[in-house]
Amino acid sequence: MQDSHIVSGFDRDLEGVQAQVMKMGGLVEKALLDAAEALELRDEALANKVRQGDKAIDGLEELIQTECARIIAQRAPAASDLRTVLTVMRLATALERSGDYAKNLAKRSLVLMGVAPVGTATGTVRRMAKLVVQQMSDALDAYIARDVVRAREIRARDQEIDQMYSGLFRQLLTYMLEDPRTITASMHLHFIAKNIERVGDHATGIAEQVIYLVEGELPSDDRPKHDAVSESV
Amino acid sequence: MNDMRIADRTVDANGIRIKASGVQVHYGDSHAIKDVSVDIPDKAVTAFIGPSGCGKSTFLRTLNRMNDTIPICRVQGNILLDGENIYDKRVDPVQLRAKVGMVFQKPNPFPKSIYDNVAYGPRIHGLTRNKAELDGIVESSLRKAALWNEVKDRLHAPGTGLSGGQQQRLCIARAVATSPEVLLMDEPCSALDPIATAQVEELIDELRSNFSVVIVTHSMQQAARVSQKTAFFHLGNLVEFGETSQIFTNPKDPRTESYITGRIG
Numbered sequence: 261m262q263d264s265h266i267v268s269g270f271d272r273d274l275e276g277v278q279a280q281v282m283k284m285g286g287l288v289e290k291a292l293l294d295a296a297e298a299l300e301l302r303d304e305a306l307a308n309k310v311r312q313g314d315k316a317i318d319g320l321e322e323l324i325q326t327e328c329a330r331i332i333a334q335r336a337p338a339a340s341d342l343r344t345v346l347t348v349m350r351l352a353t354a355l356e357r358s359g360d361y362a363k364n365l366a367k368r369s370l371v372l373m374g375v376a377p378v379g380t381a382t383g384t385v386r387r388m389a390k391l392v393v394q395q396m397s398d399a400l401d402a403y404i405a406r407d408v409v410r411a412r413e414i415r416a417r418d419q420e421i422d423q424m425y426s427g428l429f430r431q432l433l434t435y436m437l438e439d440p441r442t443i444t445a446s447m448h449l450h451f452i453a454k455n456i457e458r459v460g461d462h463a464t465g466i467a468e469q470v471i472y473l474v475e476g477e478l479p480s481d482d483r484p485k486h487d488a489v490s491e492s493v
Numbered sequence: 494m495n496d497m498r499i500a501d502r503t504v505d506a507n508g509i510r511i512k513a514s515g516v517q518v519h520y521g522d523s524h525a526i527k528d529v530s531v532d533i534p535d536k537a538v539t540a541f542i543g544p545s546g547c548g549k550s551t552f553l554r555t556l557n558r559m560n561d562t563i564p565i566c567r568v569q570g571n572i573l574l575d576g577e578n579i580y581d582k583r584v585d586p587v588q589l590r591a592k593v594g595m596v597f598q599k600p601n602p603f604p605k606s607i608y609d610n611v612a613y614g615p616r617i618h619g620l621t622r623n624k625a626e627l628d629g630i631v632e633s634s635l636r637k638a639a640l641w642n643e644v645k646d647r648l649h650a651p652g653t654g655l656s657g658g659q660q661q662r663l664c665i666a667r668a669v670a671t672s673p674e675v676l677l678m679d680e681p682c683s684a685l686d687p688i689a690t691a692q693v694e695e696l697i698d699e700l701r702s703n704f705s706v707v708i709v710t711h712s713m714q715q716a717a718r719v720s721q722k723t724a725f726f727h728l729g730n731l732v733e734f735g736e737t738s739q740i741f742t743n744p745k746d747p748r749t750e751s752y753i754t755g756r757i758g
Contacts, residue, residue, distance in 0.1 A: 263756045336714055338741050338753045476743030
């Protein structure tokens with residue numbers, strides 16, 4: 261970062277909300293990994309823990325938004341300070357959404373525990389979740405380091421998750437066609453996969469915010485898309 | 494991009510009122526302004542910001558030759574108002590100041606009536622032929638300065654009896670009475686309370702439909718609120734000049750960044 265502010269309270273305010281956003285990031289990553297583990301290992305206790313843990317994530321989000329509003333009102337941030345506050349607010353929103361997806365995954369995994377497993381799909385979901393969490397954690401690291409090179413790499417890497425999602429979509433479709441009894445489980449697994457894919461989009465969004473924070477503009481070039489599902493029939 | 498508020502703030506790049514190039518100002522041995530070139534747009538508010546002693550007020554004063562009154566002050570370079578060099582020997586500084594009006598930090602009404610304060614400029618420049626015309630100018634100037642309704646019943650009361658904010662608007666009315674093209678304001682709100690400040694800021698926004706306004710301010714929030722263009726001065730240099738929205742969200746120069754974010758720069 262740059263030199264410190266003349267008003268040192270301003271530095272403390274900015275550091276405070278950024279620390280909270282990182283804490284939130286840690287909770288979201290843990291929730292996603294735990295939910296995916298609960299799904300694969302059919303661990304009901306762990307799934308319930310994730311469901312309950314979402315309150316803490318929501319609470320942090322609210323705290324961050326309130327704090328950012330106060331900073332805007334009190335400090336009238338400009339230039340990179342303004343971009344920092346705006347970025348923190350957007351990061352908090354993205355993480356809160358991602359936390360909701362983790363909670364949803366946990367809920368659906370509880371339903372799935374009551375029905376017969378479908379092929380190896382839960383394993384794939386867990387691998388996908390690990391990949392997404394890696395993306396998220398890299399994006400947050402790039403944010404802390406204000407590293408645009410890394411942010412651009414993360415942005416380009418999202419296609420890997422999209423491809424995994426497309427593969428899983430086809431796999432689940434096949435199961436459902438072969439045996440209608442797998443439809444309930446397959447539908448839930450599909451929503452889970454779609455939600456994880458969306459978390460990946462949020463991670464990409466965070467990487468884009470890093471670029472905005474450092475350069476003052478969002479990247480304008482379209483990133484490569486490899487999600488063929490929206491076109492398949 | 495069809496948002497009216499955005500369209501409203503865009504500045505017509507072709508309408509340049511003042512073109513300054515390679516301006517240097519020395520006070521004796523001290524080099525106060527170092528090779529400053531800037532285009533001041535017409536029908537827009539341009540804000541000059543920068544730390545104390547950065548040269549913003551000095552530069553503002555070169556725009557209507559206020560520095561002529563300081564014997565040790567030397568101005569070099571070109572300042573063109575509508576294409577004419579204002580430092581040309583044939584230019585009468587008094588006439589120039591009728592075209593380029595100035596409002597100062599502290600309200601400084603003449604110890605005369607409200608009416609005479611506003612009528613002073615038109616009288617000495619012989620802008621009117623009779624009392625009715627002069628009355629018309631006084632009224633329209635006070636209206637432009639958003640003061641008419643408050644003073645119309647006591648035009649012959651002393652100007653110094655008004656409140657600070659009213660006195661400042663009286664000074665603005667006095668400045669616009671000679672139908673200037675450019676209005677220079679040197680920290681016009683620093684002696685006013687927030688309400689009077691808001692009134693003067695609202696006035697500045699209205700004035701820009703008729704004038705080119707240049708304002709020096711220590712309040713960056715004020716610059717962000719009232720101006721369309723912002724120039725950042727530092728140690729006598731013009732560091733950065735651009736759209737106000739760009740300067741306050743994404744300045745290009747690290748010195749501008751340090752200054753507007755309140756860091757040690």
